Amino acid sequence: MSGRVPVTVRTARWCATHPGKAVVGWLVFLALCIGAGAAAGTNKGTFEDFWIGEAGRAEAMAAHSGLTPPPVEQVLVEAAAKGARPEAAAGEIRRRMTALAPVVVDVAAPVRSADGSALRIAVTLRGDRETAKKDVDALLAETAAVRADHPELRIEQTGSASISVAVNDKQGQDLQRTEMISLPVTFLILFVVFGAVLAAGIPVLLALSAFAGSVGLYGLASWVFPDAGGAALSAIFMLGMAVGVDYSLFYLKRVREERARTGGTLSHTAAVELAAATSGRAVVDSGLAVSLALAGLYVMDDVIFSSIATGSILVTLVAVVGSLTVLPAVLAKLGPRMDGRRLRRRAARNPQGARQEGRLWAALLRPVMRRPLLALVSGVVVTAALAAPALGMKLGTEGKETFPDSIPAVAAYDRLVRHFPSAGPAHLVLVRGDDPAAVLGRLAAATRGDALFAQDTVPVPRTAPDGRTALLALPVPYAQNSAEATESLAKLRGELLPAAVAGAGVETAVSGEIAGGVDYAAHQEKRLPWVIVFVSLAGLVVMYAAFRSPVLALLGTALNLAAVTVSWGILTLVFQGTWAEGLLGFESLGFVGSRTPLLVFGILVGLSTDYQIFVVSRIREAVRRGVPTRTAVVDGIAGSASVVTSAAVIMVSVFAAFLFIDRIEMKQLAVGLTAAVLFDAIVLRAVILPSAMALLGERCWWPRRPGAEPAREAVAAGGGRPRPVRA
Template sequence: MGNITDRMARWSAGHPWKAIAGWFVFVVLCLGASIVVGGNPATSADYRIGEAGRAEAMAAEGGLEQAPVERVLITALDGPLDLARAEAAARDAAARMDALPEVDSVGEPVRSGDGTAVRVDITMAGPELEGKKHLDPLLAQTAAVQAAYPDLRVEETGGPSISRGVEALRGQDLQRTELIALPVTLVTLLIVFASIAMALVPLLLALTSIAAAIGLSALASHVFPDAGVGTNVILLIGLAVGVDYTLFYLKREREERAKSGGALSTRQLVDMASATSGRAVVMSGMAVIISSATLYLADDVIFSSIATGAIVVTLAAVLSSLTVLPAVLVKLGERAERRRARKAARPSHRRSGRFTAAVLRPVEKRPALMLAVSVLGLLALAAPLLSLNLTDMGRETHSREIPAMVAFDRLNAAYPDLKATHQVVVRAEAARAGEVADALHELTILTGADPHFGDTTKLRTSPDGRITLLELSVPFYGSTEEAMSSLESLRDDYVPATVGKLSGVDSAVTGDVARYTDYPEHQKQKLPMIIAALLLVTFAMTVWAFRSVVLGLVGIVLNLLSAGASLGVLVLVFQGTWAEGLLAFDSTGSIGSRVPLFLFVILFGLSMDYQVFVISRIREARLAGVPTRQAVLDGLRSSAGVVTSAAVVMVTVFASFAALHLIEIKQIGFSLAVAVLLDAFVIRLIVLPALMLLLGEANWWPSRRASVRDRVTANVG
């Protein structure tokens, strides 16, 4: 691997204009291929998980799958509702909708129990996930009815309109994120390099890597369907690793330039940076890629989409650092040499900043005490993790800045039975359809006496009579304890006591509540296996990189401490209400079911960046014959500045996602920002050096001393 990366960097440095042009051609080809081939969005079948997924598959088999439903809601602008006028508006809306090719069927106007609203249900044609694409004609007719009845409030809500509103808000949020993250990143790089040209290089390479990754992800979606989160992940991870990989490379080149005092040419300096930091970038990229790939073990289309996005953008970032970056460095170096604008500086590796020196001083004097205090502090931060409550974030958690969500609240206030549903799906021989119907009728009697169920029921049978679906209303949102209790009663008691008694009949329960319940359970089942795979990957890569079993074990422990502490802080902040005003969110009393798994995987990959760059500097000094204790201190001093600069960039990017409206993305951004802060400023500056100082020569076990060959081929830095 080292020889390949060296050859790539040398060719790029020797043919800079070809390398630069080649990179931009590659980016354009990636984007062009994605336009020609197109993406492959996930379908409803791709989301099926657990018993709920099995029931949905059975329903689809009989043509009874969930259809996209919109509802026109008519309420008074002020005071009591004129029901006659409202029903006239409802009939007008129904007639307009019924004439649209996008509409499959229109229900009769329905008065609310308290007389404050009238609604019309519109079932759209096509699959559930396709509804938002064909929404415009329906919204246009709703607006026409509103114009015809200005004395009433006429609005539309439903799954398709809420989904479209979420996408629009996400797009606005991402634009705002870019406006925050890009300038702060640029300022950070200006401080680090004191050069506009050098500061722009990491940013431009990161942005072009993101563009290439967006194109590649569209192609990859034909293998791993896109769940709609890939672009978010590419932006989240791409800006962080893209800038960081370039930053590590640039800092090493500048350090070697300062050390050489002008004795080495730009080509030689680029070769040296490639032989040290260039190879470390490859190793770090491999860690992120392999860690991200463990998400495929989740057997879930959303996590597969996340994994694909993280992998392709990391590949693009590594490729840019091996190809176009050496070429850019050569051109910038030649320009600097011609103008003699770059003055010789004192070697940055011989000194450390005030902050680093202040932190390392007590670590050097009392490593055992500093280790104990920092580990206890991290364990204290992790303690709230014991009360972790995972739920799938339901529709009711979306921001009320989405107009359809405002109508959604009014709809559910007037019609509480619409808050959630259970769907009991039964598959049997067509000749037994009457027997199944009788059992389901008995089931409705049982649920009718249970206050956790609503009064609305609906029975449908497939044309061939083999599949029967009973829909039961729930007057509670799907993520509430009452709704989950109703699901438990339905699955454990009511279905077994009725349909379950029929021999040779297959039954399963799905619906809003089942989806919200089964998904977190699925993640909990997969989490131990994925964490085990992550630990194995971290251990194996560290042992492979540094030829040390001890450092492999140290890497596992440090990553667990970092992830545990950041998750604990996440629980402390988001499961309570005390930080709602500070971070602009409404607490659900839970953490999104996808957040812990995403955090573990991405953090383990990103932590390897710091692990590689810090320990590689230490090992580099050790291979040069420096005693381990001094090598630890020298390695920390030489790498601390670039690690903290990289951490500032990452924290800026991740924290900007914490400002988004969507609660799950907000939680992910917040937790990653906290994790990187802890990892860079506590784990790498206190815990790691203290532990390595205490371990001494045992750090390198089973290798007793650096061999001559190792010293010659040391390939990390």
């Protein structure tokens, strides 16, 4: 035997010949992952983990001096009909909330709105925001009881704790609904592709098992990279379904292709080994590419991106392990049952079906190969046109006004702010030094009469017990992401605060929802170039390692960036305008979520490299058989087109299902990934890639054209003679 048998083949061979042990080993592995995760628990990120920039410094100053604002819930009482008097209900709310001590530490007197139609009662809770999330249900129950006693009034409760709990509950329900949509749709697509229930079910089961195992491992990993909340779980499920099904699809398709080449005489075990030598290697390269691309999110030095990167990398690697171990075992064990009766009948009627499918794709590629320069220019023009809107992309941070109004606490917040502008977002100004209260008093006076700041209350500084630190809350009567809110922050930091502290020799910092969003966006803008450099270099390394060609590595990186920029352009077109609101069920905020472009970038580069590796691997196989590069491009793309198309359809179904999550950032992520996958499969792989490789010709493989595949041996199932394995 010449040459070393690849580890993917050796692993597949052992699993295929010991299927029972392989399946049991996989189940034990999953049980250990899930059990270890359950035993370790999940380490939730602390408030300190989210501190960034000047806003983070202000939060630290407040925490160290005991000035962190306590959690407050607001109960809004409005007259729903003429003659209704809210005073009695407000009194009952105060009595009920006071009785909840020690959960409730203070209940303020009712405050009447300027028009007299509403009252608000501020209820201060113990502890911090995390404690408030656990305690808030007791307050909500009392508010509901008062509401039931006063049907003539509109009585609602809102606040950071009640909104956070409601949003997380809603997202959990939506995620379950997404799973209920995604799983059967994926199964149906696979059934159409494979024509057999078993062949359709196995990729779904593998993806779900990878998801389950990675969730357990994520619990362990959270003690190194703290969990930032529900976004990570959504990302794990989304990517787990995508790569888990894709890797199974690559493997299954190749097994069937190898059997079809021999008219069905090749055993399933031997076909599995052949698939391991080709698709198995592509799966390993792809998994490495996806993982390295996602690892670029760590460069952001942000707990949210770190937790998403951790979960996504884990589910990708678990899916790779499953594809190389338990999948070959199951395929070899089930054997002909994987084919299904319909497929066997179709093969009997049309034994050249796979070849005819290749001929169809070859015919579709013929115009591209006949006029490669024209095709390349056309593809680049389309790419540029779709990507151009990204130049006008505006970023904003998720806040109370971005959550859906279908959540009662969010709708109540909107009504509360309309009646009481000072209940909206506020700048939190921290001053440390001698007589900080006097400094903040001058600052408060400077904001009186300024329309950029709320005027329905008089801000009063709070001084820490040490007397050297003070805090002033300056409410803003505008939405957190509005231009007016950003202008008020710029004026506060650039003019009013410097004027108030002039000559005082004190330390200052501004926090709050608005400042936190602005500083977070600035932090991302500063780190983003480094992420792009890291991910691009990682993609170059993986592509070079896979094909030993810097030309193909550079071409692959360019295609990855093209897919990303098109996705950003479509995100800008869809979500900064209003034309798609009714179609996709959202209310345009005039911006794209600040985290969305980077998440799209990390995920897309990995998945795009995944396609690139699979397609170019097929082209290289043809070249190694002695086929000229130009012909090999057609053979490779035509031979892989059905797999890539099927994978793209499945990915689209998985990503599009997230449109049903009623949270605009999830909708944006779904649209960005769905559009990019479709563009990648239709334009990049079917037009730009073949035309570019046709123009480059043999230079694609510089510095050296791939030689013939070294002979490798595999033992056909049931036979004792070794035979060479085709590339």
